[in-house]
Amino acid sequence: MSSKILVVGHRNPDNDSIAAAVGYAHLKNALAARDGEAGVEYVPARLGPLPVESAWMLEKSDIPEPVLIENVSPIVVDGEEVKQKVILVDHNEVAQAAPGIENAEVVEIIDHHRIADVTTANPILFLNLPIGSTATIVTLQFRQTGIELTPSIAAVLLSAILTDTVIMKSPTCTPVDVEQVNYLAGILGVDPVEFGMEIFRTRGGEDKMPIAKLVEADSKEFKCPDGSVVLIAQRETVDLPTVMGREGEIREHMKKLVDDNGYEFALLLVTDILAEGSQFIVEGDPARVNRVFGIECAEGGNWMPGVLSRKKQVAAPILAS
Ligand SMILES: [Mn+2]
Structure with a gap:
């Protein structure tokens, strides 16, 4: 039986939490296949409704929605309670994490926020960079590992760097983000600012929204x-x-x-x-x-x-x- 590792962003997910989960799960599955790591499957997950731009981007890219989960509490397998393994993306703060996080096994964290209060029993890979988006870090990981960035994954990651950095205008945007934006836009053959505006324009309907x-x-x-x-x-x-x-x-x-x-x-x-x-x-x-x-x-x-x-x-x- 294959074991599943959830890759999940924060509560009230934004486009970065969705894109990072999708992109990082894709990368980890590709690495597992390349390196002959059998029996493990990385599953992108989310803790709430898809932001409208994420729904639009995923559909356009023909990528399934991350699975909606309510918690990461232990599950029963063969009559035994086992802790769920999770990779946190785009957060490392209990108040923003899935309910049950204290009873899950956090196996990696990929983030760009302040270091907060998620704790682990074992040493783990904790990659936190003070840059504009988690999607930027995921892009860097693709490039570092040599795993191919398909156009659909590139589009999802690019959309998230652009929403998190407000089309590179936010003071959180760094030269590293700009470089990844240009790299991804190059793969897609798009103008990044135009691409970003198209993403933001999907968020209409504010007059009638609940x-x-x-x-x-x-x-x-x-x-x-x-x-x-x-x-x-x-x-x-x-x-x-x-x-x-x-x-x-x-x-x-x-x-x-x-x-x-x-x-x-x-x-x-x-x-x-x-x-x-x-x-x-x-x-x-x-x-x-x-x-x-x-x-x-x-x-x-x-x-x-x-x-x-x-x-x-x-x-x-x-x-x-
Ligand atoms: Mn983010």
Whole structure:
């Protein structure tokens, strides 16, 4: 019987978590085949609905959706409970990982975030680089191992580098990311900026989208050093007026999230990728946000020019506060 190793990104998966799972599972299966490692299968998985651009990209590339899983708790095999083996991509933080992670065997981590709190019993490969996307790291791994990047996998990875780096405009984007973008775009024979705009344009329908989806589709919990838990959500848009036109509904929903989950605050960044900045919408106690950013959070939102990266420009200063 072949043993399965799940390759899974974070909760509320974004395009990078999906692409990294698909790409890295593909790479690991190809390596296993090349190196004669029999009986092991790497299975791309996800912890939530596909982002619209991921669904579009996978369908266009004729790649199956990663399997939807609810947890990584032990499973029963031949009457015995066994821990599931998992490779984490695009996260290494328990609050963002699959339920049951404490009782799974994490066998590798491929990431580009802060080092957080997932622990292991054994030494593992933990590849974490301070660069723009996990898909960039996966691309580097393809190139380093000499495994062929098929056009369909190249397209999926390219789409994720471009969404995670906001078409290379985010301050998280490094020369390494740009080099991989050009490499993948070369395989596909596309202009990377045009390709990126096409990806972002798949995210329409913000006038009618359920409010929970608009607010929560790309939301992450963070635990501050003093123990408070905060929610930082991001909506990247090419149509800021439409999203801000729903501010009342957005705030009502965020208030409920704060009440239901005991967050110190919930912060939504509505990021305008064309104007290159974000509107901050805060519910709950805004004191920490006010202090960290030197603002007074207000109705109507606070326009923060140049803020594109949740990780580098928002979560990091909040977690250091
Ligand atoms: Mn990422």
